[in-house]
Amino acid sequence: MAYRAEYIWVDGTKPTAKLRSKTKILKDGAELPIWGFDGSSTNQATGDKSDCVLRPVWSCPDPIRGGDDVLVMAEVLYVDMTPHETNTRAACAASAAKFADQEPMFGIEQEYTFFKDGRPYGFPVSGFPAPQGGYYCGVGADEIFGRDIVEAHTDACLEAGISISGTNAEVMIGQWEYQIGPLGPLDASDQMWVSRWLLYRIAEEFDVMATLDAKPVKGDWNGAGAHTNFSTKAMREDGGWDHIIAGCEALGKKTALHIASYGEGIEERLTGEHETQRYDQFSYGVSDRGASIRIPWQCEVDKKGYLEDRRPNANMDPYVVTRLMVETICGDAASR
Numbered sequence: 001m002a003y004r005a006e007y008i009w010v011d012g013t014k015p016t017a018k019l020r021s022k023t024k025i026l027k028d029g030a031e032l033p034i035w036g037f038d039g040s041s042t043n044q045a046t047g048d049k050s051d052c053v054l055r056p057v058w059s060c061p062d063p064i065r066g067g068d069d070v071l072v073m074a075e076v077l078y079v080d081m082t083p084h085e086t087n088t089r090a091a092c093a094a095s096a097a098k099f100a101d102q103e104p105m106f107g108i109e110q111e112y113t114f115f116k117d118g119r120p121y122g123f124p125v126s127g128f129p130a131p132q133g134g135y136y137c138g139v140g141a142d143e144i145f146g147r148d149i150v151e152a153h154t155d156a157c158l159e160a161g162i163s164i165s166g167t168n169a170e171v172m173i174g175q176w177e178y179q180i181g182p183l184g185p186l187d188a189s190d191q192m193w194v195s196r197w198l199l200y201r202i203a204e205e206f207d208v209m210a211t212l213d214a215k216p217v218k219g220d221w222n223g224a225g226a227h228t229n230f231s232t233k234a235m236r237e238d239g240g241w242d243h244i245i246a247g248c249e250a251l252g253k254k255t256a257l258h259i260a261s262y263g264e265g266i267e268e269r270l271t272g273e274h275e276t277q278r279y280d281q282f283s284y285g286v287s288d289r290g291a292s293i294r295i296p297w298q299c300e301v302d303k304k305g306y307l308e309d310r311r312p313n314a315n316m317d318p319y320v321v322t323r324l325m326v327e328t329i330c331g332d333a334a335s336r
């Protein structure tokens, strides 16, 4: 029997790239080949030199089609097999290899918002729902919209073997979160992209759109982030506290670089309100949800663990964010 491989890749749309995918039918037992696509239709090439290359980098069982079918995360190359300019994975792979001895690990919290009929799921046809307060981790049909989709997405991630570590309803109505990790930088990022594809794909079946827009409703409504939890081997071991603090200090020296690479519209989200620190200020602290970097209380008790960079937007590119955190924190540790 033939099987189907859904090749998924990140396109060249600016300022925020989109996911694309197409299906390849393969002979029973055949390995996943290099493939190609029309880059002139994805903002990755001009019409006269339209061919771009897809190289498989990660794959898993396809939980939607089942059977022997698979999902394939692919990176985009030029026809000479060098990384395409939109391929942010290549640089992530290089820094992951460079600092592999520090064993960096990531747990990424992906927040997102469902939209139905052109408005956030749960918003009335006109006006606004009750103000925020009861929706976070809520229960009941007056507060929760889209739980059936969330459950279907979680099932799909588990069946695919994706390291999803939890889900919760968020502060804004129709807004949700799931977490991927802890995993190394490449696995966390590859799995994050495939889990996003599954989110869009499964919401399709419910006639609902999922968006990673960082501030889907202006005003007194929470934005959507992608808190990025990070540790190195040294942070996780006894005596890790000093390494966690050093990591926070290292991040504080490169704030402009990180903010500029943490997703489109970050100034709109990091206002200093709604559990954020302002984008133009930097702070870190234990349990502080108004800080740029939060150290979980348990880590202060244990004197080891991890730190949480609360700044990345929901629409961030995990290849970029994990690369930068590795380069900034592991690079600083290596220089000491």
Ligand code: ADP
Residues within 6 Å of the ligand: 105, 106, 107, 108, 109, 165, 166, 179, 180, 181, 182, 227, 229, 230, 231, 236, 305, 306, 308
């Ligand atoms: P929050 O309290 O910020 O909502 P979550 O439970 O949503 O926290 O997310 C915490 C994330 O941190 C999870 O994805 C988890 O896998 C991850 N995590 C736990 N320990 C580590 C670690 N040592 N290094 C990196 N990530 C970690």
Ligand code: MN
Residues within 6 Å of the ligand: 109, 177
């Ligand atoms: Mn969370």
Ligand code: MN
Residues within 6 Å of the ligand: 109, 111, 170, 177
């Ligand atoms: Mn959250």
Ligand code: MN
Residues within 6 Å of the ligand: 109, 227, 308
């Ligand atoms: Mn968090």
